[in-house]
Amino acid sequence: MPPVIFAHRGSSGTYAEHTRAAYLQALADGADGVECDVHLSRDGQLVCIHDTTLDRTTSGTGDVADLTLEELRRLDAFSWKGASVPAEFGGETDQFLSFADLLLLLRRAGRPIRLAVELKHPSPFGLRLEEALIAFLMDEGWDPESSMLGSIEVSFMSFNPDSMRQLAESVPHHLLCQLVSDIRPKEVREALRFGSIAEGALINLLHRALKEGEALIDHQEVGMAGPGMKYIRAHTERVRRWIQEGVIVRAWTVNKIEDALFLAELGVQEMTTDYPARIRSAFRSD
Numbered sequence: 137m138p139p140v141i142f143a144h145r146g147s148s149g150t151y152a153e154h155t156r157a158a159y160l161q162a163l164a165d166g167a168d169g170v171e172c173d174v175h176l177s178r179d180g181q182l183v184c185i186h187d188t189t190l191d192r193t194t195s196g197t198g199d200v201a202d203l204t205l206e207e208l209r210r211l212d213a214f215s216w217k218g219a220s221v222p223a224e225f226g227g228e229t230d231q232f233l234s235f236a237d238l239l240l241l242l243r244r245a246g247r248p249i250r251l252a253v254e255l256k257h258p259s260p261f262g263l264r265l266e267e268a269l270i271a272f273l274m275d276e277g278w279d280p281e282s283s284m285l286g287s288i289e290v291s292f293m294s295f296n297p298d299s300m301r302q303l304a305e306s307v308p309h310h311l312l313c314q315l316v317s318d319i320r321p322k323e324v325r326e327a328l329r330f331g332s333i334a335e336g337a338l339i340n341l342l343h344r345a346l347k348e349g350e351a352l353i354d355h356q357e358v359g360m361a362g363p364g365m366k367y368i369r370a371h372t373e374r375v376r377r378w379i380q381e382g383v384i385v386r387a388w389t390v391n392k393i394e395d396a397l398f399l400a401e402l403g404v405q406e407m408t409t410d411y412p413a414r415i416r417s418a419f420r421s422d
């Protein structure tokens with residue numbers, strides 16, 4: 137079986153991450169699914185963005201959580217990457233996307249599609265992020281038994297084990313993906329924005345979260361593990377054991393064909409990439 141391929145923040149190697157253009161390109165690239173990071177806006181709306189701040193990927197500055205959805209929608213989330221968009225993608229490709237916008241786009245895909253939602257922590261809203269996501273999906277007609285929303289299969293990911301535990305009450309076990317990574321300095325800097333914790337204490341907390349996350353996978357309290365490439369290289373035998381024990385492994389961010397082939401050899405079933413067409417070409421000839 138070829139691996140299931142997810143477009144990481146859309147086809148974000150081609151177009152600016154989390155934009156309509158990136159997600160439409162993911163569909164055109166033949167991705168089996170798309171990945172999306174979610175945060176809450178000041179008025180409690182789910183929005184698609186990776187960072188807690190707007191500066192890197194939009195025309196805005198400051199915290200995502202300080203603006204309302206209406207204010208966020210006025211931002212240009214596209215131009216920073218400097219690509220132009222094919223005419224067939226239509227207008228509004230620069231738009232900052234709400235999670236509702238993304239669902240609409242995927243509903244119009246005209247084929248079954250998987251959606252991997254990453255709940256981003258630390259969030260100034262804490263686990264209200266999880267509550268908001270489940271409430272929103274229920275309103276949209278999501279079926280918690282199957283995790284289907286029409287032809288969209290929704291799965292949930294987080295580095296935060298508390299997020300997984302909270303979601304476990306509403307989400308089928310096999311669609312919960314505990315993300316794991318050794319400490320990433322960029323994430324530490326982001327996390328230091330919230331609360332008055334010292335860096336050393338924060339690193340201890342992150343280590344503890346990693347150990348708890350690994351334990352959730354070991355004990356199969358979640359059905360999926362989401363290790364990064366560096367983690368897989370450093371802990372290959374642990375990942376191999378997870379696969380042998382029946383855990384589905386969804387690896388990120390797999391942009392090199394040599395990495396994809398190494399993962400396939402290891403038995404990794406799902407891969408998240410900025411370049412879905414490239415990774416797909418390693419396994420399928422159509």
Ligand code: G3P
Nearest residue numbers: 171173254315362388408
């Ligand atoms: O797919 C999981 C991966 O996206 C986690 O890392 O930083 O890209 O959100 P990040």
Ligand code: CA
Nearest residue numbers: 171172173254
């Ligand atoms: Ca992510």
